[in-house]
Amino acid sequence: MRRGIWIYIGGRLLQSLLVLWIITTILFFLFRQAPGSPLAAYIDTTFTEEQQQALIARFGLDKPMHIQYLTYLGNLIQGDFGDSFRYRAPVTEQIMDVLPNTLYLTLTSLFIAYIIGVVGGVFLASRRGTTVEKGGIIFTLMTRAAPQFWVGMILLAIFAFELRWLPSSGTSSPGVIYRSEIQKLTSIDFWEHMLLPTFTLALFLHGLPLLLMRSNMLEVLDQDYITMGRLAGYSERFLMLRVAARNALLPIVTALALGIGYSIGGNVIIENVFAWPGLGRMLVSAVAGSDYPLAQGAFFIIAVIIVLLNFLADVLYSVLDPRVGSSSQAQGV
Amino acid sequence: MQNKRHLKISFLVILVVLLGMSLASPAAAQVPVQEPGQPVVPITLLSDVQAADPIEFETTRLLAENMRQLGFEVEHLAQPRDVYLNFVWFNRMDWQMTAWRMVGRPERIDPDEFTFNLFHSSTAESGFNFVGYNNPEYDAIAEAQRVELDVNARRDLIFQAQEIIAEDVPYVFIAHPSLPQLVRTDIWDASTIVDQQGIGLENFWTWTGLTPLGDQRTIIAPAPSNLNAINPLFISGGDDSRITELVWDRLMRIGPDGLPQPWAAEEVTREDDLNVLVRIREGMTWHDGEPVTVEDVKFSFEAPQTGESPMYEPFVSNIADIQIVDDQTVRFVLKEPSATFEIATLSKLNLIPKHIWEPLIEELLTSEDNAESIQEDIPIGSGPYRIVDFDLTEQIILEANPDHFSPPKADGLVLRIIPNAESQLGQIQTGEINFLRNFQGDSEVLVELAESDPNIELFSSPSLGFRFFAFNERVDPFDDPALRRAIAYITPREPIINNIFKGFAVPADSFVSTAIEFWHNPNLPQYEFDFDRAREILAEAGYTWDENGRLIAPPE
Numbered sequence: 017m018r019r020g021i022w023i024y025i026g027g028r029l030l031q032s033l034l035v036l037w038i039i040t041t042i043l044f045f046l047f048r049q050a051p052g053s054p055l056a057a058y059i060d061t062t063f064t065e066e067q068q069q070a071l072i073a074r075f076g077l078d079k080p081m082h083i084q085y086l087t088y089l090g091n092l093i094q095g096d097f098g099d100s101f102r103y104r105a106p107v108t109e110q111i112m113d114v115l116p117n118t119l120y121l122t123l124t125s126l127f128i129a130y131i132i133g134v135v136g137g138v139f140l141a142s143r144r145g146t147t148v149e150k151g152g153i154i155f156t157l158m159t160r161a162a163p164q165f166w167v168g169m170i171l172l173a174i175f176a177f178e179l180r181w182l183p184s185s186g187t188s189s190p191g192v193i194y195r196s197e198i199q200k201l202t203s204i205d206f207w208e209h210m211l212l213p214t215f216t217l218a219l220f221l222h223g224l225p226l227l228l229m230r231s232n233m234l235e236v237l238d239q240d241y242i243t244m245g246r247l248a249g250y251s252e253r254f255l256m257l258r259v260a261a262r263n264a265l266l267p268i269v270t271a272l273a274l275g276i277g278y279s280i281g282g283n284v285i286i287e288n289v290f291a292w293p294g295l296g297r298m299l300v301s302a303v304a305g306s307d308y309p310l311a312q313g314a315f316f317i318i319a320v321i322i323v324l325l326n327f328l329a330d331v332l333y334s335v336l337d338p339r340v341g342s343s344s345q346a347q348g349v
Numbered sequence: 350m351q352n353k354r355h356l357k358i359s360f361l362v363i364l365v366v367l368l369g370m371s372l373a374s375p376a377a378a379q380v381p382v383q384e385p386g387q388p389v390v391p392i393t394l395l396s397d398v399q400a401a402d403p404i405e406f407e408t409t410r411l412l413a414e415n416m417r418q419l420g421f422e423v424e425h426l427a428q429p430r431d432v433y434l435n436f437v438w439f440n441r442m443d444w445q446m447t448a449w450r451m452v453g454r455p456e457r458i459d460p461d462e463f464t465f466n467l468f469h470s471s472t473a474e475s476g477f478n479f480v481g482y483n484n485p486e487y488d489a490i491a492e493a494q495r496v497e498l499d500v501n502a503r504r505d506l507i508f509q510a511q512e513i514i515a516e517d518v519p520y521v522f523i524a525h526p527s528l529p530q531l532v533r534t535d536i537w538d539a540s541t542i543v544d545q546q547g548i549g550l551e552n553f554w555t556w557t558g559l560t561p562l563g564d565q566r567t568i569i570a571p572a573p574s575n576l577n578a579i580n581p582l583f584i585s586g587g588d589d590s591r592i593t594e595l596v597w598d599r600l601m602r603i604g605p606d607g608l609p610q611p612w613a614a615e616e617v618t619r620e621d622d623l624n625v626l627v628r629i630r631e632g633m634t635w636h637d638g639e640p641v642t643v644e645d646v647k648f649s650f651e652a653p654q655t656g657e658s659p660m661y662e663p664f665v666s667n668i669a670d671i672q673i674v675d676d677q678t679v680r681f682v683l684k685e686p687s688a689t690f691e692i693a694t695l696s697k698l699n700l701i702p703k704h705i706w707e708p709l710i711e712e713l714l715t716s717e718d719n720a721e722s723i724q725e726d727i728p729i730g731s732g733p734y735r736i737v738d739f740d741l742t743e744q745i746i747l748e749a750n751p752d753h754f755s756p757p758k759a760d761g762l763v764l765r766i767i768p769n770a771e772s773q774l775g776q777i778q779t780g781e782i783n784f785l786r787n788f789q790g791d792s793e794v795l796v797e798l799a800e801s802d803p804n805i806e807l808f809s810s811p812s813l814g815f816r817f818f819a820f821n822e823r824v825d826p827f828d829d830p831a832l833r834r835a836i837a838y839i840t841p842r843e844p845i846i847n848n849i850f851k852g853f854a855v856p857a858d859s860f861v862s863t864a865i866e867f868w869h870n871p872n873l874p875q876y877e878f879d880f881d882r883a884r885e886i887l888a889e890a891g892y893t894w895d896e897n898g899r900l901i902a903p904p905e
C-alpha cells in the first residue's frame with residue numbers, strides 16, 4: 017500500500033518532466049515558425065550590415081536550428097533562460113521582477129474566491145429549491161459570464177473615477193516605489209491599489225468553487241449514510257457541516273490547484289485594465305514584440321507552475337483519498 | 350487516467366496550433382508577369398486588418414474600390430501588421446502594392462533620413478527603399494544635400510528631391526496624422542506649453558518650461574507600455590527617449606522650430622568643411638556632484654566608436670578625431686563634410702560621465718554583452734531632471750535639478766505606465782494624470798471630453814509621420830509611372846481625412862511634413878481627386894479598356 021503510493025508518485029513525476037520537455041520543445045520551434053527575422057523589430061534602420069550581423073551573432077541566431085535548440089535546453093537545465101531581445105537583459109530578472117505582483121494578486125483573489133465559493137456553495141445547497149438559491153445561482157452565473165474587462169471598467173468608473181475612493185492603476189501612488197517585497201506588503205498604499213483588481217478577479221473566480229461545492233453537496237446529501245444519519249437523529253446542521261461538506265470538499269482541492277496554475281498566466285486582461293505590472297502583461301508584449309527568449313521563459317515558468325500544481329493535486333488527492341494511487345483498487349478489482 | 354487524458358489533450362492542442370500556424374503564414378504567391386496588350390495583371394493590395402488599424406483598413410478599402418472602377422482587378426488582402434510588414438520587407442520581389450506608414454521621431458525633423466534612406470538606390474536591396482525606387486538624378490541630389498553646408502542651398506536641394514518624388518509617385522501620400530492631446534490646464538499654465546513642430550506638446554521644451562498654477566508642482570504623464578531601459582547608450586524606445594533626453598544633456602538640442610541650437614555647448618563654430626569647434630558652458634555638474642569636463646565630452650563621442658553602443662555608432666562614424674583645445678573647448682575633426690553633423694550628431698549623443706562609464710565600457714570590451722545590457726541603479730546624467738527612483742514596469746520618478754543652467758519650472762515629473770486607454774481617460778478627469786496623448790480610441794471622445802470639462806483642453810498638431818500607399822517598382826505593373834500617377838489621382842484624400850481620420854490629419858504631398866515649414870516644398874503637384882484625369886493619363890500612356898471596362902495594357 018505504502019509502496020504503491022511511492023511508485024505512483026514516481027510515475028507522475030516522470031510524466032510531469034516529459035510534459036515539460038514537450039512544452040519546451042514546442043515553444044522553441046513554435047516561435048521560430050513566425051514569419052520574418054526574429055530580430056527584425058530590434059534592428060534599427062540606421063544599422064550597417066556588420067552591426068546587424070553582430071546583433072544576430074550575439075543572440076546565437078547565426079547557428080543552425082538544432083544547435084540553437086540544444087544550447088537552449090542545456091541553458092534551461094542550468095536555470096538560464098537567455099537574454100531578452102528587447103530589454104537586452106537576462107529573462108530571469110525580467111520575470112522575477114513581475115512574478116511577485118502576479119502571485120499577490122492571484123493568490124489573494126483565489127483565497128477569497130474559494131472561501132466565498134465553499135461557504136456560498138454549502139449555503140445554497142442548504143437552501144435547495146428556494147428563491148434564495150435561484151437568485152444566488154443566477155448572480156453567480158452572471159459574474160462568471162461577464163467579461164472581466166467590462167466588470168473591471170465598471171468598478172473603475174464607480175470606485176476610482178466617480179466616488180474617487182480608490183486608486184485606479186498600478187501598485188503604488190505617483191512618486192512611490194517600494195524598495196523591497198516586504199516594504200511593498202506592509203504598505204497600506206499597496207493594499208489600496210490591490211483592492212479593485214483583487215475584487216474583480218475574485219468576483220470572476222468564485223463561481224467555479226461555488227457551483228462545484230453546491231452540486232457536490234447535493235450529491236453527498238443524497239447518499240445513504242446521510243439518510244442513516246438523519247434516522248439516527250443527528251442534527252441537520254451537524255450532517256451538513258461535519259459530514260456532507262467534508263466529503264464534498266475533495267474535488268475543490270483539485271479545482272483550486274488547477275485554478276492557481278491557470279491564473280498565473282491568465283490575468284492579462286485584469287493586469288491591463290488596472291495597469292498591474294504582472295506576468296500576463298509582460299507575456300503579451302513579449303509575444304507581440306517577437307521577444308522569443310522572454311516569451312519562452314515566461315511560458316515555461318507558467319507551464320512549470322501548472323504541471324507542478326497538477327502533480328501536487330494528484331499527490332494530495334492520493335493522501336486524502338487512499339483509493340487513488342493504489343492502481344488495483346482504483347480500477348475496482 | 351487523468352494524466353493520460355492531459356497528455357492527449359496537450360498533443361491535440363499542439364496539432365491545432367501547428368496547423369493554425371501553417372495556415373496563417375502569408376502565401377508567397379508569385380507576382381504575375383504583364384503580357385503586352387492583355388488585361389492588366391490582378392493586383393494584390395496589402396493592409397492591416399480592420400480591428401488593429403481601422404484607419405489603414407478603411408483607406409485601403411476605399412482606394413481598392415476606386416481602382417476597380419478604373420478597370421483594375423484588385424484583391425484587398427488584410428493581414429496582421431507583423432505578417433505583411435515582414436512579407437514586404439523580406440520578399441522584395443513578391444509584392445505589388447501595400448498600405449504603409451512612417452512614424453515621426455524627433456531626429457526625423459531633419460529631412461536627411463527620409464530623403465536619403467527612403468529613395469536612394471543604395472538602400473533598395475535590404476534597406477528602407479523597399480519600393481525599389483531607382484533614379485540616378487535623385488541619388489545625386491540626395492547625396493549632395495548631405496554635404497551642402499549652406500543651409501539655403503541645402504533647402505533648394507531638398508525642395509528638388511521632393512519635386513522629383515512627387516512627379517515619379519513611388520508613394521501615393523495620404524495624410525500626416527494629427528496628434529490629439531489633452532492637458533489639464535487648471536494645473537499647468539497653458540501658455541507655457543511648447544508645440545514642437547512635428548513632435549507635439551510632449552517634448553523637451555514643454556517638460557522644462559511648464560509652469561504650475563497651484564499646489565501641484567509635479568507633472569504626471571502616462572506611458573502606454575513598459576519602458577525597456579533608461580540608458581544613455583541605448584535607443585530603446587519612444588517613451589524611453591522621453592526620459593533619457595531629460596536626464597542627459599546634449600551639446601545641442603533641436604529647438605521648437607526644428608533647427609538645432611546650442612545647449613550644453615555655449616557656441617558651435619564651423620572652422621571649415623571638416624573642423625567643428627565646440628565651446629561648452631562653464632560650471633555644469635553631473636547629478637553626483639562631479640564637474641562636467643571637456644574630457645567627459647570627448648569620451649561621450651568616443652564611447653560609441655568602440656562598438657559597444659551599436660545604435661549610436663552610426664552617428665559618430667564620421668568623426669575622425671576629437672581634440673581637446675582647452676578646458677572649455679573641443680574640436681571635432683570630420684572624415685567627410687556633413688551638413689547634418691549638428692542635428693545628427695551634436696543634438697543626438699547624450700553626454701555621459703567618464704568616471705562612471707569608462708570602467709563599464711572597458712569591462713564590456715572583453716565580454717559578449719554591449720552597453721545596451723547595462724542598467725544603472727540610479728542613472729547619472731547632467732540634465733535638467735535627475736532620477737529619484739524608477740521601476741520600468743510601473744513608474745519613473747524624476748525631480749528637477751536646481752543646479753542646472755536651465756532648471757525646470759516644475760518640481761518633478763512622474764511617468765506612469767498605464768496600458769488601458771479608457772483608464773487614462775478616467776485618470777485625466779480625476780487629475781491622476783495631467784497629460785494624455787497617443788489615445789488609441791475614437792478621437793471624438795477626446796473632443797467631447799475637452800468640451801464638457803473646463804479643466805481639460807484639447808490640442809492637436811500635425812505629425813512628422815505620414816501614411817501612404819507604396820508601389821513595388823521592381824515588378825509589373827507598377828514599374829510604369831503613368832499607372833502610379835493615375836492611382837494618385839483617384840485617391841480621395843479629403844473624404845479620407847474627414848471621414849476616416851475624423852479630421853485629425855492634414856493632407857500629405859511629400860515625405861517632408863507640412864509641419865516642418867522650413868524644409869517642406871510648398872509648390873508640389875497636388876493630385877486633386879479627378880477620375881477623368883486618371884483615365885486621360887492612362888490613355889496617353891497607351892492603355893485601353895475592353896467592353897467590360899477592364900484595363901488593357903499597351904501593346905508592345
